[in-house]
Amino acid sequence: MNNTTLCPRFEKGMQILSKRWTGLIVNQLLNGPQRFCNIESAFPISGRILSERLKDLELEGIVKRDVYPETPVRIEYSLTEKGMALAPVMGEIQNWAQEWLEPIENQ
Incomplete structure (x- = not known):
């Protein structure tokens, strides 16, 4: 039986980026420096989170x-x-999403 383990660095990277809102916050900051209120207004996120x-x-x-x-x-x-x-990573996720995910209708 093959025992495979994740690379600890990859696992840590995924843990960081997989926290809710983290990827979106990083993506938002790719546009340049921003104040707290600008980031907060970009997403339906509480100030505490x-x-x-x-x-x-x-x-x-x-x-x-x-x-x-x-x-x-x-x-x-x-x-x-x-x-x-992380810019190339975010760009590739964007490309993947454009090709493979259905658009989300505004609610």
């Missing part, structure tokens, strides 16, 4: 949080070099 996902991505070194000392304070989120390296 978005905050958790951004913190997770920041801990993984995928997202960078920049605080600008203005009045009021401005905070922007952007992808790091590690995060930008």
Whole structure:
């Protein structure tokens, strides 16, 4: 019997990206730095969940949080070099979805 195991790095990568909303957040940030409210308005996501996902991505070194000392304070989120390296992956998922998935009707 063949015993195959997943590569631990692949498994970790899938665990990171498979958390709900994470892939969509990364894809949104491929458009450039954005404020929390802009990301939040792009999806039907609660502020609490978005905050958790951004913190997770920041801990993984995928997202960078920049605080600008203005009045009021401005905070922007952007992808790091590690995060930008996901652009081809997101592009291929987009290509696959266009070819193989049925359009979702607006509800």
